[in-house]
Every structure is written in C-alpha cells, then in structure tokens.
Amino acid sequence: MRRTLPLFLTFVVGMFPIFAFFVPHRAVSDLNQQLDTWLVIVAAFALPLGVVNLVGSNITKIKRKQKGWPYSIVLLAGLSVMAFYGIMGGEQGFHPKFQYMFVNMVSPLQATMFSLLAFYVASAAYRAFRARNIEATVLLAAAIIVMLGRIPFGDMLTGGRMTPLSEWIMTKPNAAAQRGIIIGAALGAASMQIRVILGIERTYLGKGQE
Amino acid sequence: MHPFGVPIGVWINAFLTLCILSFLYKDNPFFRFAESLFAGMSLGYYIGIVTENTLRPNLFRPLAQNFWGNVLLLIPMALGIMLYFRYIPSVAWLARIALAVYIGYYVGVYLMQKLHGDILFQSRDTIVSLRAGGVDTLWNIIVMVGVFSVLIYFYFSAEHKGALGKVSKLGIYFLMISFGASFGYTIMARISLLMGRFSFLVNTWLRPIISS
Incomplete structure (x- = not known):
C-alpha cells in the first residue's frame, strides 16, 4: 500500500486535468478549479521544505565553525528578518518594512549581481568565441x-539599417529556431509526464521507490 | 535620517551595490557578505510573497472569516503539512502521498499546457499561408524551413546522413543564429542593468552628497 x-x-x-480539458461540463470545471486552488496551497507549503534544508545546513556550518561560517549567520539573519516582515503583512498588504527592504536591499542586490554577469559573459565570450568555422561565425x-x-x-554606423536587421533576426530565424526548440522540448516533457501519470517514472517518490 | 542629504535607504542601497561590484577586483569579504545577504533575503522575500499572495487569500483569510463554510480547505492544508512527515521516519511514507497528489496534478496540468499551448499553437503559427504576398511569403517560408530543420536536428532515431544530414546541418545554422541572438540580447540586458546601477550611484547617491 505504501508504494501502490x-x-x-x-x-x-x-x-483529472486532462479529463477536465476534454469535458467542458460546469461540475467538472468547478471541481478542477477547486483542485487548482487546493494544489496552489500545497505548493505554498512545499516552499519551506527548501528553507528547512538551507537553515539546517547553515546551522550545522555555524555549529562546526566551518570555513565561511560568519556568512551563514548573515544568510540566516537576512532570511529571518525578511521572512518575518513578509509574514507580518496584514489586510493592507505587505508590511512597509518588507517593501522598504525589497526596494533598498533585495532589488539592488539582484540587479547588481546580474549586471556583474555582463563582465564575465563578455570576457568568457572574448576567450571562447573564435570564428573557427562557419557555424561559429x-x-x-x-x-x-x-x-x-x-x-x-x-544605426549611426549603418545609416539606420542595424535596428531593422536586428529585429529581422529576432523575429524570423531566431523565432524559427526557438519554435523548433519549444516544440521539441514540449514533446519530450509531454512524454515524461505521461510516464509519470502511468507510474513508469517513479524517481520523484524518492530513493528506493523506483 | 538623511546623512549628507541622502536617505539612509539610498546609503544601504549604494553600499550593497559597491559590495557586489567589488568582486570585479577580486573575491573579498564585502562581496561574500552581500552575496550571503542576497541569498537569505531572496528566500525570505519568496516566503513573504507566498504568504501574502497565496496562503493568506486562499487559506488563512477564508478559514478565519468562515471556518465551517471553508472546512474543506483543511484537506490541502493537511496535504501541505504531510510533506514534512519525511523528517519523521515512522510516518515518512505519508509524505509520499502528499507528493503524489502534488506531482500528479501538476503533471496533468502541464501535459495539457505542453500539448495544447506549446506544440499545437507553435505548429499552427508555423504552418502559415504562403499567400501572404511580397516579401512576407519569403519570411514565412524561412520560418517554416527553420522550424522543420531544427526539429530534424533534434531527431535522433536515424543517423544524420544524406538528405537528413543536410537538413540537420541547416538546422544547426538556424540554432547558431538563435544562440548568437540570445547571447547578444542577454549581454545588452545585463549592460542595461549595469547602466542602471551606475546611474543610481552617480545621480541618486553621489550627486546629492556633492551638492549638499
């Protein structure tokens, strides 16, 4: 029973969602809507699972005074304060301190972290990109x-021709390749999902259940 | 509090921005501090978002307002709590029930989304009329040939030789254009973010300090 x-x-x-898609009856769509709301709640409960693991590993790091343990304190402090004010929101929405920390801390940290990648992607590209063959060119x-x-x-260099050419690349050959990738990936994902529903793929149940 | 005529929030913002940018010189404690803070606060932010946008309106508020009318909401709540039974060895198997419901539902939902939203819609938009007229007909042919050749490139059930090999090779060219375009686009987006940060440092942080 534990396995079946x-x-x-x-x-x-x-x-059920597949059934609901093909059966446009009010009762079925209502039940599907209900199930959707329920599963959003279950998914919300799943998020702290990751938090539990992260907190556990960082507490262990602090206890054992492993290399870089003071940064674990910073991580846990940031997590606790942000989560505390996130949970403390009321009928009026988010707590003002939560919004303040988002605007002045999370948002700039995120933007700067991603902007930093510009340097590293550009320098990696400089070293890796060589017009060695037609494909690379x-x-x-x-x-x-x-x-x-x-x-x-x-546009200044080419008399206004660069923007239309760039747009053409984005909307024609790029769109064609992206569409091919999307269709291919969707076919792969759909086949995997059928395997999960039919019980052929069981790795999600954990070790020893495959 | 406005030290040097600048709000304290701007000082914090500028300090954290400089901490991250200091990594361009080399790895240092300021960067590690900001990196750890970012990791922790990002997770805390998602907890706040999930609480405010999902749990409060769908679970806590309905139960607080009309408990018996929404008593069925205890089922997803119980399933959510059951996910944590994995930490109690004697009842760990119960966590798999919650996981099975969760995985099962979203697999069903995404299956229909993939089949209906991705495969059918993308195919429909590819197989377009060749009577568009003028240069649009040529563009439609290019898109159609591109999609077909890329799909052939990802077709691994036969060796890519002869005609299949040639079409597959064409698919590689389309993929290379796409990867190049994505790379260029990503670089420009990142540079745009960098300009935003420098603009903040100069205009919002430094300029008021200098003029005060």
Missing part, C-alpha cells in the same frame, strides 16, 4: 548584429 497508493493517486489526480555575426541593433551607435 501514491502511484494510484498520481494517476487519478494526474488524469554565424553565431558571432548574429550576436554582434543584435547587440549593435540595440544601441543608437549601430
């Missing part, structure tokens, strides 16, 4: 055209 019941539930609950040319197409300097 989860597989049976996965099958029944997994088939095509990639390089597309990247340069798109980059120049995003700034006024590109």
